[in-house]
Amino acid sequence: MNKIISSVAICLLSITILSSCQQDKKLPFYGERHAETVKDAAGVEKIDTVYQTIPNWSFLNQDSVVTTNKATDGKVYVADFFFTSCTTICPTMHRNLMTVYKEFNTNPDVMFVSHTIDFKYDRPYVLKKYAQKLGVDGSKWLFLYGSKDSVYTLAEKNYLVAVGEDSTAKDGYIHQGYLVLIDKDRRIRGAYDGTKEDQVEQLRKDIPVLLAEYKK
Amino acid sequence: MRKYVINSSLLLSVIAVIISCQNQETIDLHNYMSNGKDIYKAKCQNCHGENGEGLGQLAPPLTDSVFLKTNRDRLACIIKNGANESFIINGKEYKEKMPAFPELADIDVAQVMVYITNSFGNKQGFVPYAQVSKNLQNCK
Numbered sequence: 001m002n003k004i005i006s007s008v009a010i011c012l013l014s015i016t017i018l019s020s021c022q023q024d025k026k027l028p029f030y031g032e033r034h035a036e037t038v039k040d041a042a043g044v045e046k047i048d049t050v051y052q053t054i055p056n057w058s059f060l061n062q063d064s065v066v067t068t069n070k071a072t073d074g075k076v077y078v079a080d081f082f083f084t085s086c087t088t089i090c091p092t093m094h095r096n097l098m099t100v101y102k103e104f105n106t107n108p109d110v111m112f113v114s115h116t117i118d119f120k121y122d123r124p125y126v127l128k129k130y131a132q133k134l135g136v137d138g139s140k141w142l143f144l145y146g147s148k149d150s151v152y153t154l155a156e157k158n159y160l161v162a163v164g165e166d167s168t169a170k171d172g173y174i175h176q177g178y179l180v181l182i183d184k185d186r187r188i189r190g191a192y193d194g195t196k197e198d199q200v201e202q203l204r205k206d207i208p209v210l211l212a213e214y215k216k
Numbered sequence: 217m218r219k220y221v222i223n224s225s226l227l228l229s230v231i232a233v234i235i236s237c238q239n240q241e242t243i244d245l246h247n248y249m250s251n252g253k254d255i256y257k258a259k260c261q262n263c264h265g266e267n268g269e270g271l272g273q274l275a276p277p278l279t280d281s282v283f284l285k286t287n288r289d290r291l292a293c294i295i296k297n298g299a300n301e302s303f304i305i306n307g308k309e310y311k312e313k314m315p316a317f318p319e320l321a322d323i324d325v326a327q328v329m330v331y332i333t334n335s336f337g338n339k340q341g342f343v344p345y346a347q348v349s350k351n352l353q354n355c356k
Contacts, residue, residue, distance in 0.1 A: 091275065
């Protein structure tokens with residue numbers, strides 16, 4: 001009798017463990033959302049939630065080559081806003097992001113995109129020098145230059161990161177140090193304070209979780 | 217015998233004075249180190265790193281004891297006024313700009329300087345505030 005009870009208990013236990021394993025972790029969605037009627041593959045109409053997405057963009061990269069959203073389409077990427085002469089939070093942000101970059105350096109599904117908000121000084125060749133001195137080569141980590149309007153609008157409306165010129169700030173600009181995680185469908189799936197090591201560590205753990213969502 | 221007692225007590229008190237002087241310096245060093253560490257974390261660590269390792273070629277490490285020793289009298293000026301020249305640190309050239317920290321009082325400069333020159337493998341000992349103040353008056 002005892003034997004039966006214990007084997008039933010073991011069975012139940014293993015079922016709960018297995019099913020809890022199958023319950024995949026999913027990252028949240030950020031930004032605006034609305035319901036939309038869409039047709040599925042069989043042509044049946046259903047209501048779906050549509051999330052905010054990053055629009056098309058076109059900037060110059062650190063090699064002065066016109067670069068568009070095609071570079072990141074179909075990839076998971078981390079975006080941030082910074083400027084090369086920033087002496088406060090940017091060195092910390094990029095020091096921390098560098099550890100994530102090194103971890104995913106060989107993964108073709110992951111990219112990094114840093115937008116400068118210093119449209120006066122950070123020309124592509126300045127970005128190039130910065131990237132090299134930080135220790136970044138190649139095009140897995142893009143450093144992008146664009147007009148004030150295009151970059152600031154993208155930051156505030158699309159990536160939800162506050163940026164601005166401020167003559168009273170130590171280096172002339174103010175901005176938030178968020179590292180924004182974007183999925184393969186251009187949706188915002190995470191925002192991490194790049195100056196905090198524990199949050200950057202979370203980003204490092206969340207990237208594989210996001211990649212796994214696409215594995216099915 | 218009496219002479220012997222007087223002599224030896226004199227000797228003892230001299231030793232005591234020396235020891236207590238050393239103790240005062242140890243206490244000062246301890247205070248400078250702990251305040252200096254706070255300043256370092258708030259103002260310097262972003263570029264120079266938690267362990268003084270620097271940041272790529274953007275900011276040099278603070279682990280070159282020879283550089284720190286040779287430039288001992290200049291360190292206070294570099295910390296307060298920043299720098300924009302070429303430094304060879306651990307055999308590599310660095311020439312990015314370090315910002316000035318006008319908000320640091322002389323005592324803050326002294327504390328953070330004592331902190332970096334006695335951390336990250338450096339062991340240059342104590343430098344009193346008065347000395348740092350004097351150095352700061354002679355910045356070029």
